[in-house]
Each structure stands twice: as C-alpha cells, then as structure tokens.
Amino acid sequence: MDMEETTVSEPEDTGKKKKKRSPASYVAEGLLYIILIIFCVYVVPNYILQRTVVSGESMEDTLKDGESLLVDKLSYHFSDPERYDIIVFYPKGKDVDEYYVKRIYGLPGETIQIKANDIYINGEKIEDPYPKDGMDEAGIAEKPYKLKEGEYFVLGDHRSVSLDSRTSPDEDPDAPGPVKFENIAGKVFLRIWPLSKFGVP
Secondary structure (H helix, E strand, O other): OOOOOOOOOOOOOOOOOOOOOOHHHHHHHHHHHHHHHHHHHHHHHHHHEEEEEOOOOOOOOOOOOOOEEEEEOOHHHOOOOOOOOEEEEOOOOOOOOOOEEEEEEEOOOOEEEEEOOEEEEOOEEOOOOOOOOOOOOOHHHOOOEEOOOOEEEEEOOOOOOOOOOOOOOOOOOOOOOOEEHHHEEEEEEEEEEOHHHOEOO
16 A cells, blocks of 8 residues: 655744844934925925915905915926916015915016906907906006016906006005016915815815
C-alpha cells in the first residue's frame, strides 16, 4: 500500500523588526508641514483664494451687507476681466487696506456713455439686467468717456447709493473713478454665506 506523501510548511516569521527612522526623515517631515502651513496661511489668501465680506448696500440686490464671498485671485493672471464680472478692487491702491466690490461695464479702450439709465459702449446701447434702481447722475460718463489701456469702468448694482467709476477721485477722495487693472484683487465667484444663498452670485 502506497503511503501518501504530504508536505508540511513551517509558518513564516512575520515579526519583522520595525525600521528606525533617521533624524533626517523627521526634519524633512517637519519642513513639509511648515511649507504646507505657509501655503495655506500666506500663498492661498494672497494669490489664489480670498474670503471677503460685503460691507454696505452698493451691490444690492445681487450682494447684501454681511454676506461672505470667495474671490478668485488667480484667473486674471491668465485671462482678462470681462464685462459684467463682479470684482474686488483697491480704490486707493494695494498699499491701502480698503476694498470695493463692483461690476465691470467698460473695458480698456472702449468709450462709455450713460444717458439717463441706459449705458452705451462705443455708441451702442448694451444690455443691463442687474441694477436695483436708476442712476441719479452719469458723472464723468455724462459725455463719452474713453477708457485708457488697463482701465475698467465699474458700477454698483444699487446705482443710487453706489460710489463707483462715475465719480472721479478729484471730486470725491473716496471715489474710485475708472479702475486700473493693477488694483483689481480678483473676481467674485462664490457666495459662501449665508448658506441659504450659497452659490454663484
């Protein structure tokens, strides 16, 4: 009678010793955390995304006082601002920590004119579905006003209370007049508060 041959395998020793980490690996990990913190605290808010809180009524009914927005600070490095974009800009330059939120109407090189509540670009009336109310005055755009290279004409949606490109800084030191591209912080792309109105404004 033939005997069946069986093979018994010995269990492997799985108790491998844990490899000790070198001091250099701890240093590298610490540096990585520092870089991530700097990226989140400094790079993101200064160059990529910025949280902004609306102050005042000049952009009603689109944006209301106290609402929180996210501003895209990156896209204008790759493409130009467009008509009807809502932008955040520094009316007195980036050295002064004060910002306005308005909507773009006139682009560089264009001639803008306001007649009553109608807006004309290069002599042609454009669509304007955003205002809450009418304009009391046309300001510098009462007559055709040609924008220089790198200049944008902005308006608030709440026209009767908005201090915008219609008023020059010579007339009112708080007025922005036409906005220079270099003073644009970025484009408003998302309302994050209140949650009931979360989304693109």
